Amino acid sequence: MQTKRVVFRHTFLPYLLCLPQLAITLVFFIWPALQAIRQSMLQQDAFGLSTTFVGLANFRTLLRDPSYLSSVHVTIIFSVATAALAMSLALLFAVVADRVIRGTNTYRTVLIWPYAVAPAVAGVLWYFLFNPSIGIATYALAQLGIDFNPVISSTDALIMVVIAAAWKQVSYNFLFFLAGLQAIPNSVFEAAAIDGAGPMKRFWTIVLPLLSPTTFFLLVVNMVYAFFETFAIIHATTQGGPGQSTSILVYKVWRDGFVAQDLGGSAAQSVVLMTIVIALTVIQFRFVERRVEY
Amino acid sequence: MVEHRPILNLLSHLVLLLGVALVAFPVWIAFVASTHAPHDLLTGVVPLLPGDHLVENYRDVLFRGVSTSGAPPIALMLGNSLVMALGIALGKIAISLLSAFAIVYFRFPFRIAIFWLIFITLMLPVEVRILPTFEITAQLGLLNSYGGLILPLIASATATFLFRQFFMTVPEELAEAARIDGAGPLKFFRDILLPLSRTNIAALFVILFIYGWNQYLWPLIVTTSESYYTIVMGIQRLVTVADQLPQWHYVMATTVLAMLPPVVVIVVMQRLFVKGLVETEK
Known part of the structure; x- marks a missing residue:
């Protein structure tokens, strides 16, 4: 890794400058992460009096736990649906805005501000619209003969949190798609138009391939968002219910750790989540290196 | 624009207006609900036009609090959110500037190791290490304090990267000239590097302020005392009240107040916001 050609010489100053960041990183990031890994291999007895080392037993229990597997399932549906909805709407708006x-x-101004809305707030907004007794969206759907009730129906609850999560994320994706579109030189379109390609053909054969780096980048970002930042949407609205139907992984870690007090299980889940983030980050960075070629 | 197609243009505007409506509709309904009396929101359908209880609803939530949910006055929560958002934004910027400066302008043993340690934080969002982080914060006696709300969130690899990238583009001649003129590293940092980084700092500030304001999980865990509740996490207490219907007019007034500050920041500082967003993700 490079530094400047001209550097300052000092024995302890650079360490002093790094100290605040290092201290916080070590105390609040590295240490807790190591603790999570350690705890994931321990098991407490029923009274919390003693802990024993159990190796990978917590992970084995986890992978056999039907409620964990169903949470994995819900998370996959939730994040794929959220990313797909948020990205396709954003792409549509970006293409027409361009x-x-x-x-x-x-x-652009009117479309980007939901970025500033907290996920919890977005959740509450849609929770209100889909309220079974007074929600205006539920009312409109009832007029169409659709009975929509996120309090009782698992599917409806999942649809509601997906809409809330995607609604907030559209603006972010929109900004990046628009920037990507504006970076495509106009001459490419002109050449295609002269060759007789219509707007639809140009979209499929020029815009989409040229946007693929942006799309891929956004896909990773949206997955990370749906995996980790949507805790607030779930917690503020459905609380994982009805049943376990909207209990995504991050919500389950919190519930098992703080409500059910299952330290080993929660720690094992944390470790699984860490692995997922690390994988996504690595993918993202490999891609950033590749993107330079475009 | 390659060819003139009036119908397509019209269609484009229609789609965009639809998008605007989609984005604005939930917020409009929230605003409308926050201006009605409680009995308007008990049965039937939420009205589409504002009512006449705007002033009293907002006065109630801001200064009296919602008694049935045991929520403190919203003004207090807004204050807490402001402290937290500013603390996180300024804290991240400060510690990142310093460590980026050290990494770019000095050669010292363990430089690479330190860089990697900072880099790793990217991979450890608070959600995946909540329980141990909570334990350590508790052991440090930071529960129910601004320190506890702010400190565990201010290490940021992205900000450090951004400043590192920027410092690498600062011409070598500046440091050379400063050294020839006898300026030490700290003087160079304060008088040359900081003024040059102004735009970057501002852009990053917008992003980090919103990040801090919108925190939910962390304040939920570290605060048990009402006097440290932040507004974004406080809403949840109003919505999920036990054994009774939420008081929607208060909930929605709180919701509107919770999203107003970050939205204003984005709209007013749009140019900086876009710059900050695009650069932090690079």
């Missing part, structure tokens, strides 16, 4: 000559900036 098309219009007047008002691109105005539209």
Whole structure:
């Protein structure tokens, strides 16, 4: 890793400068992570009096636990649906916003502010719209003959949290898609138009392939978002229910650790989650290196 | 724009307006609900136009609190959120500037190791290490304190990276000239590097302020005392009340107040926000 050609010479100053960041990293990041790994291999007795080393037993229990497996299942459906919905809507809006000559900036301003809305707030907003007794969206659906009730129906609850999670994420994806589109040189489109390609053909054969780096980057970001940042949406609205139908992995870690007080199990889940983040981060970084070629 | 197609243009505007409506509708309904009297929101359908209880609803939640949910006045929570958001944003920027400066402008043993230690934090979001982080925060006596709300969240690999990238683009001649003129590293940092980083700092501040304001899980865990509740986590206590219906007019007034500050920040500082967002993700 490079430094400047001209560097300052000092024996202890650089350490002093790094000290605050290092202290916080060690105390609040590295140490807890190591603790999580250690605890994941321990088991407490029923009274919390003694702990024994059990190796990978917690992981084995976890992988056999039907409620954990169902949580994995829910998380996959939830994150794929959220990413797909948020990205396809964002792409649609970005493509048309890039098309219009007047008002691109105005539209951008009006479309990006949900980025600032907290996931918890987004959840509550949609929870209110889909409220079974007074929600306006439920009412509209009832007029169409659809009985929508996220309090009772598992499917409806999952649909509601997906919509809330995607709603908040559209603006972020929109910004990146728009930036990606604006980076494509106009001459490419002109050449294609002269060759007789219509707007739809141009979209499928030029825009989409050229946007693939952006799309891939956003896919990873959206997965990370759906995996980790949506805890608030679940916790503030469905609380994982009805039943376990919206209990995503992050929610389960919190519940098992803080409500059910299952330290070993929660720690094992933390370790699994850590592995997922590390994998996603590695993928993202490999991709960042590749993106330079474009 | 390659060809002129009026119908497609019209269609584009229609799609965009639909998008705007999709984005704005939930917020509009929330605002409308926050201006009605409680009995308007008990049965039937939420009205589509604002009612006449705007002033009293907001006055109630801001200064009296919602008694049935045991929630403190929202003004207090707004204050806590502000402290937390500012603390996180400024804290992250400060410690990242210092360590990026050390990593770029000095050669010292363990430099690479330190860089990697910082880098690893990227892979450890608070969600995956909640229980042990909570334990350590408790052992340090930081529960129910601003320190506990802020400190565990201010190590940031992204900010350090951003500043490192930026420092690498600062011309070598500046440091050379500073050294020839006899300026020490700290003077160079304060008088040359900091002023040059102004835009980057501001852009990052916008992103980090929103990040801090919107924290949910961490304040939920480290605060048990109402006087340290932040507004984003406080809403949940209003929604999930036990054994009774939520008081939607208060909930929605609180919701509107919770999203107002970060939304205003984004809209007012849009240019900086976009810059910050694109650069932190690079």
